[in-house]
Amino acid sequence: MKSLKKKRRIQILLAAGIALVLAVALIGYGFRDGINLYRSPSQMAENPPASGEVFRLGGLVEDGSLQRGLGETVSFRVTDGGASIPVRFTGVLPDLFAEGQGMIGTGSMQGDTFVASEILAKHDEKYMPREVIDSLKEQGVYEPNS
Structure with a gap:
């Protein structure tokens, strides 16, 4: 009887271990x-x-x-x-994309040159991505809109 309980516990532990490895x-x-x-841009x-590394670049589109x-x-x-980093994008820009x-x-x-596969822009006059705001604050150039 003890042998059967011990085998069942080992089977349950093995099944749980396999499920955990599969999930990871x-x-x-x-x-x-x-x-x-x-x-x-400053961090870059x-x-x-690294060459070929896919990442996200954020900041303000430079005037002019x-x-x-x-x-x-x-x-x-x-x-x-x-x-400042030059960017090239082929595709349709979001409607609210502007300098x-x-x-x-x-x-x-x-x-x-940063070659973008996707561009995201603000969606109203108060929105700016959090990462961009943090970077601009570190540089001391962030001016929040009222």
Whole structure:
């Protein structure tokens, strides 16, 4: 009788262990491309990203830097007051995307240019991504809207 209880406990522990390993593996597989680190232009100047690394770049679209190319390609510069990074994006920009406004782009560096695969812009006059606000505060250039 004791032997049967002992076998059952071992079987339950083994099944729980296998389920735990499987759950961790599935979570890791789900996050393999889903974690993108945020960087400001100043952070990129201090510590450049690795080649091919996908990350998020955020800041303010520099005034006078927006250039529309042929087709859907757009070039502009993103700044946080301390550094400025050139950005190239091919696609349709959000309607509220404009110079002097906050944005976050997801992409990677190709040479000295950040090539964005996705651009997010503010959705009303009071919104700015939290990461952008934090970066601008660190640089001492954040001026909150009333």
